[in-house]
Amino acid sequence: xxxxxxxxxxxxxxxxxxxxxxxxxxxxxxxxxxxxxxxxxxxxxxxxxxxxxxxxxxxxxxxxxxxxxxxxxxxxxxxxxxxxxxxxxxxxxxxxxxxxxxxxxxxxxxxxxxxxxxxxxxxxxxxxxxxxxxxxxxxxxxxxxxxxxxxxxxxxxxxxxxxxxxxxxxxxxxxxxxxxxxxxxxxxxxxxxxxxxxxxxxxxxxxxxxxxxxxxxxxxxxxxxxxxxxxxxxxxxxxxxxxxxxxxxxxxxxxxxxxxxxxxxxxxxxxxxxxxxxxxxxxxxxxxxxxxxxxxxxxxxxxxxxxxxxxxxxxxxxxxxxxxxxxxxxxxxxxxxxxxxxxxxxxxxxxxxxxxxxxxxxxxxxxxxxxxxxxxxxxxxxxxxxxxxxxxxxxxxxxxxxxxxxxxxxxxxxxxxxxxxxxxxxxxxxxxxxxxxxxxxxxxxxxxxxxxxxxxxxxxxxxxxxxxxxxxxxxxxxxxxxxxxxxxxxxxxxxxxxxxxxxxxxx
Amino acid sequence: xxxxxxxxxxxxxxxxxxxxxxxxxxxxxxxxxxxxxxxxxxxxxxxxxxxxxxxxxxxxxxxxxxxxxxxxxxxxxxxxxxxxxxxxxxxxxxxxxxxxxxxxxxxxxxxxxxxxxxxxxxxxxxxxxxxxxxxxxxxxxxxxxxxxxxxxxxxxxxxxxxxxxxxxxxxxxxxxxxxxxxxxxxxxxxxxxxxxxxxxxxxxxxxxxxxxxxxxxxxxxxxxxxxxxxxxxxxxxxxxxxxxxxxxxxxxxxxxxxxxxxxxxxxxxxxxxxxxxxxxxxxxxxxxxxxxxxxxxxxxxxxxx
Numbered sequence: 163x164x165x166x167x168x169x170x171x172x173x174x175x176x177x178x179x180x181x182x183x184x185x186x187x188x189x190x191x192x193x194x195x196x197x198x199x200x201x202x203x204x205x206x207x208x209x210x211x212x213x214x215x216x217x218x219x220x221x222x223x224x225x226x227x228x229x230x231x232x233x234x235x236x237x238x239x240x241x242x243x244x245x246x247x248x249x250x251x252x253x254x255x256x257x258x259x260x261x262x263x264x265x266x267x268x269x270x271x272x273x274x275x276x277x278x279x280x281x282x283x284x285x286x287x288x289x290x291x292x293x294x295x296x297x298x299x300x301x302x303x304x305x306x307x308x309x310x311x312x313x314x315x316x317x318x319x320x321x322x323x324x325x326x327x328x329x330x331x332x333x334x335x336x337x338x339x340x341x342x343x344x345x346x347x348x349x350x351x352x353x354x355x356x357x358x359x360x361x362x363x364x365x366x367x368x369x370x371x372x373x374x375x376x377x378x379x380x381x382x383x384x385x386x387x388x389x390x391x392x393x394x395x396x397x398x399x400x401x402x403x404x405x406x407x408x409x410x411x412x413x414x415x416x417x418x419x420x421x422x423x424x425x426x427x428x429x430x431x432x433x434x435x436x437x438x439x440x441x442x443x444x445x446x447x448x449x450x451x452x453x454x455x456x457x458x459x460x461x462x463x464x465x466x467x468x469x470x471x472x473x474x475x476x477x478x479x480x481x482x483x484x485x486x487x488x489x490x491x492x493x494x495x496x497x498x499x500x501x502x503x504x505x506x507x508x509x510x511x512x513x514x515x516x517x518x519x520x521x522x523x524x525x526x527x528x529x530x531x532x533x534x535x536x537x538x539x540x541x542x543x544x545x546x547x548x549x550x551x552x553x554x555x556x557x558x559x560x561x562x563x564x565x566x567x568x569x570x571x572x573x574x575x576x577x578x579x580x581x582x583x584x585x586x587x588x589x590x591x592x593x594x595x596x597x598x599x600x601x602x603x604x605x606x607x608x609x610x611x612x613x614x615x616x617x618x619x620x621x622x623x624x625x626x627x628x629x630x631x632x633x634x635x636x637x638x639x640x641x642x643x644x645x646x647x648x649x650x651x652x653x654x655x656x657x658x659x660x661x662x663x664x665x666x667x668x669x
Numbered sequence: 670x671x672x673x674x675x676x677x678x679x680x681x682x683x684x685x686x687x688x689x690x691x692x693x694x695x696x697x698x699x700x701x702x703x704x705x706x707x708x709x710x711x712x713x714x715x716x717x718x719x720x721x722x723x724x725x726x727x728x729x730x731x732x733x734x735x736x737x738x739x740x741x742x743x744x745x746x747x748x749x750x751x752x753x754x755x756x757x758x759x760x761x762x763x764x765x766x767x768x769x770x771x772x773x774x775x776x777x778x779x780x781x782x783x784x785x786x787x788x789x790x791x792x793x794x795x796x797x798x799x800x801x802x803x804x805x806x807x808x809x810x811x812x813x814x815x816x817x818x819x820x821x822x823x824x825x826x827x828x829x830x831x832x833x834x835x836x837x838x839x840x841x842x843x844x845x846x847x848x849x850x851x852x853x854x855x856x857x858x859x860x861x862x863x864x865x866x867x868x869x870x871x872x873x874x875x876x877x878x879x880x881x882x883x884x885x886x887x888x889x890x891x892x893x894x895x896x897x898x899x900x901x902x903x904x905x906x907x908x909x910x911x912x913x914x915x916x917x918x919x920x921x922x923x924x925x926x927x928x929x930x931x932x933x934x935x936x937x938x939x940x941x942x943x944x945x946x947x948x949x950x951x952x953x954x955x956x957x958x959x960x961x962x963x964x965x966x967x968x969x970x971x972x973x974x
Contacts, residue, residue: 239851239853240853253847255845255847255851257841257845257848258844259844259965260840260841260844268841268852269852273834274834275833275834275835276832276833276834277837279832
């Protein structure tokens, strides 16, 4: 173990190309010893690529990496580990079916052929006593909340005695409180000269609150770097997107009616392993209203959306649409125009290998003009409709005859939104619509959602991004442990109160 | 009549062990393979190939135990071939498994033609019933050493999966290939090793068929044990010790028909003989539900992904 301070990490003129695409161009970057450094940039700015070059996943085409001014070659994550560099990924790399103890032990560089579980447990318990946070060692990882899993990921890196910790959007799955707690712990460890931290993030608030230094990338190039204390948030945002950010409030009509469109009563749902995860949800959504469901992922939102989309059966409860009992049959879906934009639409509501035109017609391929006489498919008609939607919703590349899986995430999202909005939708169910999208795509999709609301659509918006909910919705409800535990009007909502309900600490 | 029913019970007990042993080896092999994240449907072919190899080697060398070893090695080679094929991108292990099943049985029939007539030396059995003077009990307690070895393998395999670095690596490869790669583990190599070892066990199971019970080599030797092993492993929740109990259960079910026949009850003979298959179907239906996934299933298995 290196007993001194963590080494100074520097990259010089890193360039990385993927075929004709230059993902990184001549990037210089420096992570000073014991600093908390934020790497900012939009999606596709090259942040992940840069970090993967440092970790040895990618090998840069040009440029060098050095530690304490010594040039080093990092060929694989194993090499990075040997230099004391560890990374916490956006997707958890823990194994849900194993315990925390097993997960921590398996990550050790050298395993003894026979594992002495008692000794390992003893050592890790001692190690954890020195850490600012604790996790139960015998718990199965799959049963832990996202914040706890994140802690295990960090503990794993620290147990490996890594001195430079890289975190890829570590707070995207955490509540504000969990995020602040976790970042606070890391911050304390950098101040204690135990650790250097590099976090990739979009969230300027976290940068302002916790980071010492910031580096901004845009389109694969280094844009700027500096001390956070000397920069304003607006300056950083400007560096990120290239021009002044004008946070426009969404144009919205005053709500005219109080007609209930979608009424959920006592909905109960079991998840894949038979555990009841939605435990009595009551909710009414009115015409021209967006109701945002906030909550940490894994509190039943996912299953609730699946029920409304017809992908899962509820074990109890009733759904009423326009005062009539509703089951998601194709006939009733079309009659009531209740449509859905679930998370990960490519997996959930598209057939990746079918063309864009075909995917766009999933709601109406069996009616005129797409189906002549109700049974003979007309390709020209399909393509004509698709071209119209592609143009209206700005789907790129604008070709109806390519497989939809060849589109980027944002464009798949646009395509599905186009399909779901195209038929005068009355009720729209949306889950995490902007997950992994860049700034522009995000704005566009949000504008479309608000526009649908202004036309009178009732919208249920489930999102893990609280900012998104507060920006779009009229009413916010908080889902915790399978129930809706809090409701408030979105304008003027108290973030702290919402956060407390999201974590179940509201007493 | 009283004694007759006792006779049935004793015969079922003996048959449980006799017929359950090949199930035990095949299911342990499949369990290990599936723990590493692959399904090997080819074990049926491996079993038949093992039976043929074991019989042939025993005949030529005069040593049935050498036959067992060679049967294991033949199974190992088939297992390695299966997982090597599966390690290519976009190759589906189910499809390869079916191909390997046909390949294994076909190859065994082709190479085994000369061994249908001659009689090879048989595996010796251990007489645990020497203390008794009831002939039925004596017969039932004639136990093959392979059964005892199978119990040891089940215990050791269960222990190793939990307590050794090797076992942990196999489980990680079976739970999440991504996580395994992030840990720098060679996922394909782990799977090839596990599938080969699983094939070794299945090959031994095959040699039991030809060298002990029913003790012959013919094309109708196996009756789907290799395929049913997949259901057994699901029923055993991927735990080696549970594989032991489940194998005995299946063995008992399969022994029921012959035992009843031995006391003169022949009505419904074919129905009784079909019990293991009916049980297999029942297990598949009971354990498969659209609303829930199985607890304990390795996440990388293609059927569950």
